[in-house]
Amino acid sequence: MRLTFDYHTHTVYSHGKGNIEENAVSAKEKGLSGICISDHGAAHPIFGIRSRYLDKMKQECQQASRQTGIEVLLGVEANVLGISGKIDVKEQDYDKFDCLLAGIHRFILYDGIPEWLSLGAGNMFSQISKKGPSQKLKERNTKVYINCIKNNPIDIITHLNYLVFSNAVEVAKCCEDYGTYIEINTKKVHLSDQEWQDLVDKTNVNFVINSDAHSTDRVGDDKLAKELLQRVNIPLERIKNINGNKPNFLRFADFKEKL
Ligand SMILES: [Zn+2]
Ligand SMILES: [Zn+2]
Numbered sequence: 574m575r576l577t578f579d580y581h582t583h584t585v586y587s588h589g590k591g592n593i594e595e596n597a598v599s600a601k602e603k604g605l606s607g608i609c610i611s612d613h614g615a616a617h618p619i620f621g622i623r624s625r626y627l628d629k630m631k632q633e634c635q636q637a638s639r640q641t642g643i644e645v646l647l648g649v650e651a652n653v654l655g656i657s658g659k660i661d662v663k664e665q666d667y668d669k670f671d672c673l674l675a676g677i678h679r680f681i682l683y684d685g686i687p688e689w690l691s692l693g694a695g696n697m698f699s700q701i702s703k704k705g706p707s708q709k710l711k712e713r714n715t716k717v718y719i720n721c722i723k724n725n726p727i728d729i730i731t732h733l734n735y736l737v738f739s740n741a742v743e744v745a746k747c748c749e750d751y752g753t754y755i756e757i758n759t760k761k762v763h764l765s766d767q768e769w770q771d772l773v774d775k776t777n778v779n780f781v782i783n784s785d786a787h788s789t790d791r792v793g794d795d796k797l798a799k800e801l802l803q804r805v806n807i808p809l810e811r812i813k814n815i816n817g818n819k820p821n822f823l824r825f826a827d828f829k830e831k832l
Contacts, residue, residue: 574802576795578814580609580729581650581674581756581783586630587612588620591789593630597637597645603793606817607644610634611674614651616661616681622649627669646671650731652681655688656713658720660727667832673825674756675721676731677714692717696737706738714739719747726828728820729754729781735763742771745778752824754778754813759797760785769805780807781814 582596583589591599593610600608610630615621622630631647638645649670651660660675667673679697683689691713699706706714714737721727722744730748733755734741741764748755755772757780764772772778782798784791801807813820 574795574799574809574812574815576782576793576798576815577605577817578607578644578819579605579784579786579793580646580648580672580781580814581611581731581758582608582786582792583612584610586610586622586626587617589787593633593645594637594640595789596786596792597641597643599789599792601641601643605643605793607646608792609646609648609672611648611650611672613678614649614661616652616654616683617678618682621652621661624663624666627666631669648672648674651675651725651727653677653692653717653721654681655684655692656717656720657684658717658722658724659684660721660725664832667825667829670825672728672822673726674729674731675725675727676735677717677737679736692737699738700736711738711740715743718744722747722751722753726824727753728822728825729756729783731756731783732758732761732763732785734768735761741768742775745772745776749776749778754781754820754822756780757782757798757801757812758785759783759794760787760791762797766801766805769801769807773805773807773811778811779820780812781820782812
């Protein structure tokens with residue numbers, strides 16, 4: 574298995590260490606055919622990307638692509654703001670992006686106090702509590718993911734269930750229905766081996782492997798994915814950005830065409 578396109582890399586425009594050009598050079602050195610720059614959405618009070626930088630980022634992606642000869646896309650890792658599934662990327666900015674990723678993060682500006690209590694504090698407490706996440710919290714988190722996938726043209730759900738506990742199979746079924754991919758994140762382990770096996774066996778969802786690199790040296794890192802594939806039987810044909818293949822992202826592209 575060889576990772577050939579990394580769709581999730583961060584730069585200094587959020588809280589990555591490298592700039593766009595450095596990420597592209599690193600990707601080229603690792604033999605990738607392309608990367609996507611996917612910094613955090615604006616609801617992150619400190620690290621979120623600001624609309625005013627998007628044109629500059631796009632130009633830097635084009636320049637980095639010319640310089641390295643690999644594809645350099647501009648995406649965004651949107652934050653999910655609450656039970657409605659609303660994200661922090663405005664439709665008016667969609668034309669600036671090539672693909673749309675979304676993940677649930679803590680320490681962001683949620684859509685209100687109840688959302689903060691549940692998604693932020695609720696998940697944080699359930700993580701340290703001996704009892705683990707309650708059924709009610711899991712059901713609510715599942716709804717958050719599902720509403721996000723249904724209501725926004727998301728190409729990739731990032732690090733599903735990382736510090737947020739949902740019914741992963743239900744989320745994956747929704748991804749399958751809508752044509753959204755589930756990320757195998759190589760920065761952190763975010764699902765148990767059993768959960769991965771269930772996603773493979775009980776759904777037909779497709780996957781992409783992404784580094785979630787916050788430093789240039791990690792661009793294209795696939796170590797955790799390789800280890801996962803040793804333990805869990807994930808058919809390689811369901812992982813769409815390896816061995817020279819590319820996923821056929823349609824959701825965001827189709828949506829933009831209709832705008
Ligand atoms: Zn993330
Ligand atoms: Zn990320």
